[in-house]
Amino acid sequence: MANIGVLIETSDNEVKKANFGVISAARGEGGNEIFGLVLSSDAAPCKEAAQEYGVQKVVGVSAEGADIGSSPDLQASALADATEHLGIDVLFGLSSAQGKDLLARVAAILNAPLVMDCVGVNLTENTVTKFHFAGKTYASIKVTGNRWVCGIRPNAIEARPAPCEAEVISHQSAVQDPGRMKIREIKKGDSEQVDLTEAEIIISGGNPMASAENFKILYDCAEVLGAAVGASRSAVDAGFAPHAIQVGQTGKTVSPKLYIACGISGAIQHFAGMKTSKTIVGINKDAEAPIFNKCDYGVVGDLFEVVPALTEVLKRG
Amino acid sequence: MHLFKNTDKCQALFKNVHTNPADILCKKSLKTFSSFIKLESFKLATDCRVIIEKSYKLENKPKKDVDMQIYVCVKHVPDTAVNIKVTGKDSFDESVDFVINPYDEYAIEQAVQIREKEGGEVIIVTVGKEAALKTVRSALAVGGDRGIFVKTDAHFLDSTLVSQAIKKVIEDDGTPDMIFTGKQSVDAEGMQVHYRLAAGFDMPIASDVAAFSMSDGKVTVEREVGGGTREVIEMSLPCVVAATKGLNEPRYANIPSIMKAKKKKVAQFDIADMGLDSGSDGAELNELRPFPDKGKAKMIEGTPAEMAEELVKLLKDEAKAL
Ligand SMILES: Cc1cc2nc3c(=O)[nH]c(=O)nc-3n(C[C@H](O)[C@H](O)[C@H](O)COP(=O)(O)OP(=O)(O)OC[C@H]3O[C@@H](n4cnc5c(N)ncnc54)[C@H](O)[C@@H]3O)c2cc1C
Numbered sequence: 210m211a212n213i214g215v216l217i218e219t220s221d222n223e224v225k226k227a228n229f230g231v232i233s234a235a236r237g238e239g240g241n242e243i244f245g246l247v248l249s250s251d252a253a254p255c256k257e258a259a260q261e262y263g264v265q266k267v268v269g270v271s272a273e274g275a276d277i278g279s280s281p282d283l284q285a286s287a288l289a290d291a292t293e294h295l296g297i298d299v300l301f302g303l304s305s306a307q308g309k310d311l312l313a314r315v316a317a318i319l320n321a322p323l324v325m326d327c328v329g330v331n332l333t334e335n336t337v338t339k340f341h342f343a344g345k346t347y348a349s350i351k352v353t354g355n356r357w358v359c360g361i362r363p364n365a366i367e368a369r370p371a372p373c374e375a376e377v378i379s380h381q382s383a384v385q386d387p388g389r390m391k392i393r394e395i396k397k398g399d400s401e402q403v404d405l406t407e408a409e410i411i412i413s414g415g416n417p418m419a420s421a422e423n424f425k426i427l428y429d430c431a432e433v434l435g436a437a438v439g440a441s442r443s444a445v446d447a448g449f450a451p452h453a454i455q456v457g458q459t460g461k462t463v464s465p466k467l468y469i470a471c472g473i474s475g476a477i478q479h480f481a482g483m484k485t486s487k488t489i490v491g492i493n494k495d496a497e498a499p500i501f502n503k504c505d506y507g508v509v510g511d512l513f514e515v516v517p518a519l520t521e522v523l524k525r526g
Numbered sequence: 527m528h529l530f531k532n533t534d535k536c537q538a539l540f541k542n543v544h545t546n547p548a549d550i551l552c553k554k555s556l557k558t559f560s561s562f563i564k565l566e567s568f569k570l571a572t573d574c575r576v577i578i579e580k581s582y583k584l585e586n587k588p589k590k591d592v593d594m595q596i597y598v599c600v601k602h603v604p605d606t607a608v609n610i611k612v613t614g615k616d617s618f619d620e621s622v623d624f625v626i627n628p629y630d631e632y633a634i635e636q637a638v639q640i641r642e643k644e645g646g647e648v649i650i651v652t653v654g655k656e657a658a659l660k661t662v663r664s665a666l667a668v669g670g671d672r673g674i675f676v677k678t679d680a681h682f683l684d685s686t687l688v689s690q691a692i693k694k695v696i697e698d699d700g701t702p703d704m705i706f707t708g709k710q711s712v713d714a715e716g717m718q719v720h721y722r723l724a725a726g727f728d729m730p731i732a733s734d735v736a737a738f739s740m741s742d743g744k745v746t747v748e749r750e751v752g753g754g755t756r757e758v759i760e761m762s763l764p765c766v767v768a769a770t771k772g773l774n775e776p777r778y779a780n781i782p783s784i785m786k787a788k789k790k791k792v793a794q795f796d797i798a799d800m801g802l803d804s805g806s807d808g809a810e811l812n813e814l815r816p817f818p819d820k821g822k823a824k825m826i827e828g829t830p831a832e833m834a835e836e837l838v839k840l841l842k843d844e845a846k847a848l
Contacts, residue, residue, distance in 0.1 A: 282730065306751040310733060313718045317725035322686065322809040325717040336812060342713055345610045346618070347815040354807030360717075390730040390761045393746070398754020406752070410847075434848075452736070452772045453754040458606045458712055459628045459771060467847040478606045484819060488847040490837065491823060500823075506840060507823030508833050518834035 211332070213237070214244045214292055215264065216302035216311065217255060224258035227303055227407045229368030231361045232262040235301045236371060237332035244295055245375075246270050248277050248284055253377050263371035268295065269379040275386055285314030286384035292319065294380060297356070299332065304360035306404055316358040323358040324350050328365035328464070328485070343458040343481030363407040365464050365485075398453060405454055405461045408437035411483070413456055415473035416443035417512065424450060426513065427471065430520040439463070439483075441473050457482035471512040475500030492516065594646025595700045596637040599692055599707040599719065600665045601627040602658035606712055616811045620681065624657065626664050629708025631776040632769035636738055637706045638669030639774065644740075646703070647671040651695060653688050653797065655681055666787035667779035673792035674699060676800070682714055684808040689722035691797050699793070702727070702764050704745070709734045709768045714811075724766040732759045733768035 213235045218225045235243060245264035247255050252269030259267050270291045271277050277284055288311065292300050300315065302308040304326040316323035329338035334351075337359060341348040352359075405411060412434065414427050427438045440450035442457055456463055458481040468486035473479060475491070475498060483489070489504035494511050501507040508515055604610065604622050611619040626634070637648045650670040652662045655678060662673040674695045696702055705727070707720040724731035736756065737748035743763050748756040750770055779787070826833045826840070841848045 306734070309717055313721035313733075314725075314731075316718065317721040320686070320725075320807075322684075322807050323716075323718050324809050326715060339715070340817065341715065341811075341814060342604065342610045343715070344817055346612060347817045348714075348811055349813040349815075350809050351812040352809045354805075357807075357809070387730075389765075390732070390759055392757050393760050394758040396748070396756040396758060398756070402753055404752025451754050452770075453750055453752065455771070462715075467841065467845075477609070480819065481606070484817070488841065488845040489820060490841070501825070502822055503819035504823045505820060505845060506837060507825045508837060509825065509827070510830055510833060514830040515833060518830040519837065521831075522834045522838045 211241045211298040212244065212296050213241045213332075214246050214295065214297035214300040216288065216300065216308065217245045217247050217259060217264075217267075218303055218305065218307055219247065219249070219255065222254050224255050225303075225407070226368075227305065227363040229258075229262050229370075230364065230366040231301050231303055232259070232264055233369045233371075234330045234361055234366040235299070236263050237330070241332070242266070244268055244297060246288065246291060246300075248288070250277075250379065250381070252379065256375050256377050260373050260375035261370055262368065263373055264375050265373055267375050267377045269377070271379065271381050272386070273381050273383050280386050280388075280390055280392065281310060281314060282390060283384065283386040285311055285318060286386075287380075287382040289315045289318040290382040290384055291380045292356070294382075299356070300358045301330075302358075302360055303407075304362045305407055308360050312358050312360050319356060319358070321356045321358055322352050322354050323360070324352060325360040326362045326462070327359055328362050330359065330361070330366070340462070340485065343462050343478075344484040345481055362462075362464055364409060364466065398451070402431070402437045405437050405439055405456065405463055408463070409465050410434050410436035410467045410469075411439045411456070411463060411465045411486075412436050412469040412471065412516075413439035413441065413473060413483075414444055414450070414471050414512075415441040416447065417472035418444050418449050421449050423513075426516045426520070430516055430523070433520055433523040436467075436469075441476075441479050470500060470504070471516055473500060474498055475503060594641070594644055594703045595649065596640060596646060597649050597651055597696050597702050597705045598630070598634050598637045598665070598670065599651050599705065599723070600630045600634065600661060601708070601711045601713075602652060602654040602661035603627045603711055603713040610816075612814050612816050616682070616814050618681075618814060620655075620657075624661065626661050627708050627711050627713075629710060629712070629769055629771070630665075631668075631708075632771065632773040633706035633708050633767070634665050634668055634670060635774045635776040636767070636769060637704070638777075640704070640740065641669075641671075649674060649696075649699065651692055652676070653678060653683070653691050655679065659792070659794075662792055663784075663787050663790075664779065666790045666792075667784045668777055669783075670787075670790070672790050675792050675794045676797050677794060678797045682811045684804060684810060685716045685718045686722060686808055687797075687802060687804040689719045689726060690802045690804055691800060692719070693723055693726045694800055694802065695793075695795060696727075704764060705729070705766045707766065707768045709770045720766050720768040727764070727766070729765050730761040731766040731768070732761060734770045735767050736770050736772040738767065738773060 250271040327337040439456040464485040491500035608622040650665040
């Protein structure tokens with residue numbers, strides 16, 4: 210039996226939905242003790258959601274005499290301390306903006322192997338699968354060592370409920386903040402949307418969007434779909450969309466349930482970032498566009514007509 | 527007269543010097559010497575003279591006059607435009623074009639801009655197979671002053687080992703004020719060497735950095751955290767900064783800069799000779815498999831309204847995506 214930790218991310222005190230797939234992966238074949246680590250002195254608000262997916266111990270990790278949220282150094286040291294204290298063998302988390310930062314810090318402190326952005330886990334053999342070269346090749350990685358860290362790509366592993374009754378405990382760490390970095394300010398982006406990597410549905414616009422204003426038709430459709438909006442590099446470089454929403458080998462790598470590409474030709478770098486999506490739709494006015502050779506559904510038409518029509522149909526339910 | 531070439535020897539000698547004032551001839555840079563003294567909290571005896579070879583500057587200068595050393599870690603990766611052909615269990619056809627890892631271009635550019643403003647030197651550090659020397663030269667052609675190349679015989683290496691190799695060559699070379707890297711490589715996408723370096727050097731780190739400024743010995747960066755949101759982070763020096771797109775506009779190399787790069791110094795090492803021991807723990811590539819594209823799309827026809835109707839139906843009933 211192994212002790213498995215899951216770093217649980219919250220947003221406004223609620224467990225982010227993307228965590229459930231991670232917890233499901235962490236359960237493996239079963240028989241392991243699952244610890245859900247929450248960066249807060251009080252983990253109780255997370256109990257209900259966490260136990261639904263099989264977390265047996267919900268641990269509030271905090272730092273003695275300091276606000277754990279004040280510095281990533283402090284968060285990482287406290288997490289590393291909790292990992293050692295609880296005898297956690299494998300620490301899982303999301304390969305999200307926060308997870309990529311924190312898990313890497315913890316792995317570096319513990320000098321433990323780390324595999325980020327995994328889409329499959331085998332805890333019996335200590336192997337994980339992920340992509341190399343964005344979505345161009347699959348890689349199977351063998352991990353050796355008594356303690357390791359693993360980041361799971363959001364939405365990559367299906368959430369499977371496994372209800373149990375969890376115990377809420379707390380771990381107050383005596384670690385000190387070395388005081389060498391401070392978060393001075395959080396600059397909110399223009400868009401209120403979730404991080405692309407965590408979105409279940411993405412609708413993206415390419416070069417023919419022609420302006421930032423035109424992206425509104427995508428945001429309108431996204432609102433009805435519950436989707437996030439993405440963009441190709443051409444659209445980003447032309448200033449129609451911020452880099453934060455660029456999809457591709459030099460942008461975000463995403464695996465949503467549904468990816469709708471509007472006016473996107475299907476360049477290799479764009480596909481590298483989204484080809485692992487479960488279902489891909491291409492909307493393109495050129496029937497010969499390369500995208501139609503590598504997606505599930507193709508719509509030949511002008512995106513400025515098709516997208517609003519799609520929004521209408523979806524609104525009707 | 528005492529002479530030292532490396533810090534170990536220096537330490538031994540210095541203990542001696544501390545009690546027996548004497549002249550010291552330092553073969554290393556003045557900077558190495560001053561930071562060493564600072565690090566070990568030694569005080570120079572008043573009648574002890576430090577002679578830095580060549581420059582013959584006396585005594586330890588205050589730190590602000592010391593030249594900055596900025597190290598940039600640069601990886602040699604397949605061009606993002608190429609298809610990857612898997613050739614064996616864990617290898618791919620490496621005869622394709624290789625380039626500087628795209629995120630590292632922003633790292634190099636930032637380092638070069640700092641040097642242009644503040645002085646100092648930009649040192650390119652690359653760990654890779656023989657062919658990666660080309661990437662070191664490319665980085666020198668866009669502003670690096672000199673290079674350090676650690677040769678390996680495999681393309682995919684354990685990240686712990688890579689960070690140990692980088693740490694070792696930087697330590698032996700000088701005293702970093704800043705270490706720049708890209709936020710990830712576009713081939714193995716390990717996303718961790720910079721964090722391990724920071725931990726190894728005990729420096730603060732910020733990754734996914736899209737804006738950078740520096741004043742009064744502090745750096746302020748903006749870190750992308752998704753959804754267009756950015757954290758504004760202040761860090762003390764020395765520190766590690768991992769770049770993402772948007773940080774700057776990397777310059778292009780031109781013919782004269784490429785010619786000049788050929789003459790720049792590149793110190794070369796073989797990883798096998800470096801005495802590194804990353805222990806038995808690690809993550810190793812087991813198998814590489816092609817991930818095929820989806821095939822030809824099911825085409826939907828009709829007027830925009832009809833196509834929209836049909837698409838939603840298919841997404842609901844067939845793909846179960848809605
Ligand atoms: C180092 C490097 C990294 C890169 N990284 C990325 C990356 O991360 N992400 C990325 O996306 N790209 C990346 N690229 C760029 C990539 O090669 C392509 O240039 C880019 O993806 C093309 O964007 P696009 O499809 O929006 O534009 P285009 O190639 O201009 O294609 C536009 C498409 O829209 C169709 N169209 C035009 N008008 C309409 C209309 N009204 N309605 C419907 N369809 C219409 C056209 O038929 C065409 O197929 C990278 C390139 C390099 C060199």
